[in-house]
Amino acid sequence: MSLLKLEQVHVGYGGIKAVKGIDLEVNAGELVTLIGANGAGKTTTLKAIVGLLKPSEGRVMYDGNNIVGQPSHAIAAKGLVLVPEGRGVFPSLTIEENLQMGAYIRNDRDGIAADIEHKFSLFPRLKERAKQTAGTLSGGEQQMLAISRALMAKPKLLLLDEPSMGLAPIMVQKIFEVVRDVSKSGVTILLIEQNARLALQISQRGYVMDGGLITLAGESADLLSNPKVREAYLGEG
Amino acid sequence: MDTFIQQLINGLTLGCVYAVVALGYTMVYGIIQLINFAHGEVVMIGAMVAFSVITALAGSGMPPVFIVLLATLAAIPVCMAVGYTMERVAYRPLRTAPRLAPLITAIGISIILQHVALMIWSRNNLSFPQIIELKSYHLGSSETSATITNIQIAIIVASIAMMIALLMLIYKTRMGIAMRATSQNPQVAGLMGININTVISMTFMIGAALGAIAGVMVGSYYGIANYTMGFMLGLKAFSAAVLGGIGNLGGAVLGGLLIGLIEALGAGYMGDITNVCFLNGFLPGFANMCDTNPNGSLFGSNYKDVYAFIVLILVLVFRPSGLLGERVGDRA
């Protein structure tokens, strides 16, 4: 059953068309990746899904309902949570407060406290610095915080916009492990990545985006062996 | 020395009022980078509502403290409604407009509120009935030592209590954390499920509630209210917020206290400092003035309103970020 389904979605900035009619589907429980070069329209697509941009045409079906036109806080309240490009931690809030804000849509005080402890056990670095402001964390630590914060909402569908961007290779590995673990724990994920190889390795299905259109779609394993993908996105000739 | 202490006490009282008003400016600025010039008028409306309630109940035989409490409880919701409405009707539609638009709108709102008050409460100076008997307490043993009145004590204690309550709200509650999150990144706050319109409305209403209480305090301190009183008070509190670093809560408190002290000390001493009659023997031209008034000075206490603005100009020239603030350029 599809949890998220984009139907002929068009999105533009004023007169400029950035997404030109795409179809995309994520089924419950899946880890799906969307890869593509700079400026392909990946971030624009995610922003349109969570209500930060309004599609000029098409439908965004989430859990059976068209959510186009709903404000982003209402969409978040339905369990559709985006970790934005560049992480978007609140720099002057403490790490603990950032996590609390992640759980803003929840009301179970005890559950929230327990979940914060759980995130701390996964990322001891965050625990050590719980009372410090998030702006003092390194890039990789901020990404851990951003993902943890999104998980605090107990999302049904997690959207990740280039979580490995700008990180050292060892940190990139770590982030991909985290994403795979989160997926295994039962959270449905749509992962945007420029690191196509790793993204296709951990996902079940993938979409390739270019110039505002979906140019290829299929099983990740097939995409990994597709000559066009190998040439354009995996740096092989 | 006694005079000095006396001016410190007066300045502290005034400073507490400015600080409470400045908090309203700084909270709104912190969250939507708008200087809400109509905030002074909210304070005025608080004073006016309190005036009406106190006048109506003055002869009722209720205990005076209870009457003032009722007046405050009436002023708070009225001011909160005014604060909510101005944001909803005037500022929200302009949230993505160039900054000049909401700024000019704020001045417009301020004029509208003044004239609404003019229609309701007339253009006269309204004297508060003196229901609370003024008591002065000497701070020293001698008869000339500085005094503090019961009203001054009440203002200082109430202000400190409000500041502590506000800090608790902003730093300890979920709504407070959401307010700070929204001020740092409204888009991401929305992604967390925070309704930023609600948060912004709350900010205006909390600022307005503080303004209402400040209005009651000024009204009972000076015993007088007038539909234009919000203008000067608002500008001084705004100067205080800028001095402390606009957007910074601690800065608003510090700035308010400093402006109050500078104003009181300025009013108390500037006259002596600028007394030019000692020059009379050396320079021509002062004879007339000094014959009529040997204590004549260039700037007397009637210049007290000037100091806040001198401070404002100095801050804007030499330290635009204020004492505790971040660089304004980072926010703009």
Ligand SMILES: Nc1ncnc2c1ncn2[C@@H]1O[C@H](COP(=O)(O)OP(=O)(O)OP(=O)(O)O)[C@@H](O)[C@H]1O
């Ligand atoms: N705010 C904006 N105003 C105008 N055009 C924009 C805006 N944001 C993005 N664009 C344009 O829309 C197109 C798609 O941008 P988008 O950010 O969605 O790409 P992307 O696939 O996320 O790229 P990257 O991998 O670099 O993050 C680009 O041509 C970009 O220049």
Ligand SMILES: [Mg+2]
């Ligand atoms: Mg992008």
